Amino acid sequence: MIEAADRDPREPAGRGPRRSDADSMAVWSFVLGLVGLLVFNLVLGPVALTLATLALRRNTTRRGRAALGLTLGAADLIVLAALTATDHTLSWSLAT
Numbered sequence: 001m002i003e004a005a006d007r008d009p010r011e012p013a014g015r016g017p018r019r020s021d022a023d024s025m026a027v028w029s030f031v032l033g034l035v036g037l038l039v040f041n042l043v044l045g046p047v048a049l050t051l052a053t054l055a056l057r058r059n060t061t062r063r064g065r066a067a068l069g070l071t072l073g074a075a076d077l078i079v080l081a082a083l084t085a086t087d088h089t090l091s092w093s094l095a096t
Contacts, residue, residue: 022058025051026066033072037079042090045076 029051036044052069060066084090 022055022060023062025055025058026060026062026069029055029069030065030072033069033076036076037072041076041080045073045080048073048076 029048032044032051033048036048048069052066052073055066055069056063080090
């Protein structure tokens with residue numbers, strides 16, 4: 001628990017951990033969306049979308065990061081669809 005002396009007096013009581021969780025979700029959605037462009041886009045894309053949506057619903061202070069997470073998560077799924085349509089596979093193929 002957060003002691004009364006440890007918390008910021010400008011922040012309402014009970015809002016600290018939830019806001020921190022929302023900020024962490026926003027950052028992780030961005031990171032997972034970015035990594036998902038290269039590997040595991042089938043898994044990381046939807047996870048990035050979910051985390052970004054939850055962060056925005058919980059009023060994160062990192063709204064830009066959450067928006068980037070949403071964008072990158074959607075891009076992951078678009079890349080997956082493009083790979084599936086062109087190579088009929090769910091992975092990158094560097095060999096021709």
